[in-house]
Amino acid sequence: MLSKKWLKFIKSLQTKKFRQENGAFLVEGAKSVRELLQSDFAIRILFATEEFYHAAIRSPDGPGFAVEIVNPAELAAAGVFQSNNACLAVAGIKENRKLFAEAGEYVLVLDEVKDPGNLGTLIRVADWYGIRKVVCSANTADCYNPKVIAASVGSFTRVDLYYCDLRDYLSQHRDRAIYGAFLDGENLHQTSFAASGYVVMGNESRGISETLRPLIPHRITIPRFGGAESLNVGIAAAVVCDNLRKQLTMISGQWAVDG
Amino acid sequence: MLSKKWLKFIKSLQTKKFRQENGAFLVEGAKSVRELLQSDFAIRILFATEEFYHAAIRSPDGPGFAVEIVNPAELAAAGVFQSNNACLAVAGIKENRKLFAEAGEYVLVLDEVKDPGNLGTLIRVADWYGIRKVVCSANTADCYNPKVIAASVGSFTRVDLYYCDLRDYLSQHRDRAIYGAFLDGENLHQTSFAASGYVVMGNESRGISETLRPLIPHRITIPRFGGAESLNVGIAAAVVCDNLRKQLTMISGQWAVDG
Numbered sequence: 001m002l003s004k005k006w007l008k009f010i011k012s013l014q015t016k017k018f019r020q021e022n023g024a025f026l027v028e029g030a031k032s033v034r035e036l037l038q039s040d041f042a043i044r045i046l047f048a049t050e051e052f053y054h055a056a057i058r059s060p061d062g063p064g065f066a067v068e069i070v071n072p073a074e075l076a077a078a079g080v081f082q083s084n085n086a087c088l089a090v091a092g093i094k095e096n097r098k099l100f101a102e103a104g105e106y107v108l109v110l111d112e113v114k115d116p117g118n119l120g121t122l123i124r125v126a127d128w129y130g131i132r133k134v135v136c137s138a139n140t141a142d143c144y145n146p147k148v149i150a151a152s153v154g155s156f157t158r159v160d161l162y163y164c165d166l167r168d169y170l171s172q173h174r175d176r177a178i179y180g181a182f183l184d185g186e187n188l189h190q191t192s193f194a195a196s197g198y199v200v201m202g203n204e205s206r207g208i209s210e211t212l213r214p215l216i217p218h219r220i221t222i223p224r225f226g227g228a229e230s231l232n233v234g235i236a237a238a239v240v241c242d243n244l245r246k247q248l249t250m251i252s253g254q255w256a257v258d259g
Numbered sequence: 260m261l262s263k264k265w266l267k268f269i270k271s272l273q274t275k276k277f278r279q280e281n282g283a284f285l286v287e288g289a290k291s292v293r294e295l296l297q298s299d300f301a302i303r304i305l306f307a308t309e310e311f312y313h314a315a316i317r318s319p320d321g322p323g324f325a326v327e328i329v330n331p332a333e334l335a336a337a338g339v340f341q342s343n344n345a346c347l348a349v350a351g352i353k354e355n356r357k358l359f360a361e362a363g364e365y366v367l368v369l370d371e372v373k374d375p376g377n378l379g380t381l382i383r384v385a386d387w388y389g390i391r392k393v394v395c396s397a398n399t400a401d402c403y404n405p406k407v408i409a410a411s412v413g414s415f416t417r418v419d420l421y422y423c424d425l426r427d428y429l430s431q432h433r434d435r436a437i438y439g440a441f442l443d444g445e446n447l448h449q450t451s452f453a454a455s456g457y458v459v460m461g462n463e464s465r466g467i468s469e470t471l472r473p474l475i476p477h478r479i480t481i482p483r484f485g486g487a488e489s490l491n492v493g494i495a496a497a498v499v500c501d502n503l504r505k506q507l508t509m510i511s512g513q514w515a516v517d518g
Binding site for chain 1: 383386388390483485498504
């Protein structure tokens with residue numbers, strides 16, 4: 001059963017303030033919770049239907065964390081997503097640990113991506129393209145927002161995020177190539193990518209901040225063939241990553257799909 | 260002023276049944292209405308603030324359609340999007356006219372794309388990549404749904420849609436190359452695209468219908484480099500179109516950006 005005390009606690013985790021105070025966040029639904037169970041996140045408590053519990057927890061020693069059996073109506077009432085009828089977990093927030101591009105690696109950098117759905121999509125795109133590190137400006141949406149977790153479709157378990165002042169961050173990492181998506185840059189289809197580096201994507205309406213522009217030597221633009229004025233930031237990131245991966249894979253001479 | 264009669268009519272246009280009965284649909288917000296004003300859609304009536312009206316309608320002969328001056332609170336109450344504080348137009352639905360790929364042209368084909376936001380995004384992606392024709396299965400979301408119009412960010416004025424039975428449609432158009440996005444197809448990065456053809460994208464959870472598979476000779480897959488199981492349909496379509504345009508532009512030897 002879901003007690004009033006837990007219900008209140010779960011509801012409180014919909015706001016960033018309470019997530020930070022409690023060092024905890026919500027993961028809702030079967031797909032996301034299954035990915036969570038396989039990750040290195042610490043689970044504090046799992047609320048699950050009898051059915052989900054028996055299907056997902058198969059260890060003879062039990063799950064290793066607290067579990068409460070609940071019914072679908074309780075889950076729908078507790079969480080953000082009314083369609084959730086399987087499970088809801090409370091997990092521990094990770095430390096905000098510094099991340100940077102190592103040799104042969106790319107890092108996605110997000111400057112003031114405000115919409116939680118967009119941030120979740122960007123984490124999913126990074127995961128698809130094998131980018132395991134995302135660095136965000138302090139005013140980017142909180143990655144532990146339930147809408148971000150849901151939109152990432154489980155990818156939040158495989159991609160690490162680091163929040164910081166991007167001006168300082170980019171100034172400190174000019175040893176590697178830094179690319180940024182602009183509306184007036186070099187044609188992406190003709191861009192020659194370094195073996196490792198940073199790809200900066202900007203705010204949904206204003207693009208990359210003025211203060212960051214001098215720190216981004218490689219300005220790239222997705223070529224446009226029709227009338228639309230812009231592309232959604234998640235789509236733009238996917239197109240850039242696809243070009244980058246295609247080129248680097250061709251250079252290395254192997255088609256490392258699913259690698 | 261927005262009379263009760265108009266308010267009721269506008270509200271009714273949120274449902275497909277009433278849109279079809281009245282042959283009319285809603286366009287909300289300054290960006291979308293400005294694009295509408297420049298398109299070949301017939302405008303039945305425009306509800307606008309004094310400010311928007313004077314900024315947008317500059318012809319000395321007047322607009323050529325009915326106009327009612329309203330205030331932002333009336334607009335927010337009437338429409339689907341509470342953020343709208345400039346204008347709302349009622350425009351005429353176009354005839355469901357057959358579309359097909361002519362020489363040198365690509366057509367996007369959508370099989371049961373259910374989410375209006377996704378359909379709007381797909382129309383915007385098609386527009387960015389210069390694809391002016393989208394063919395949809397009868398069970399795809401209605402392109403005149405206000406959420407589709409909003410998500411297309413004005414691109415609905417430049418892209419034509421045709422709804423039909425895709426099995427019949429694809430059977431009739433095998434004279435051109437037909438590509439479809441699958442999870443088990445040929446690597447998109449190694450695909451050689453014909454000069455014209457069709458690109459089929461499937462349903463958000465089930466992909467392309469079983470019944471259509473035998474009609475799609477070229478099965479393509481976006482190569483994956485990480486752990487995410489799938490990509491959103493709008494993102495997948497953008498990545499396919501980007502590869503297609505890049506390749507065809509390289510073959511033709513010109514970098515026709517904004518062409």
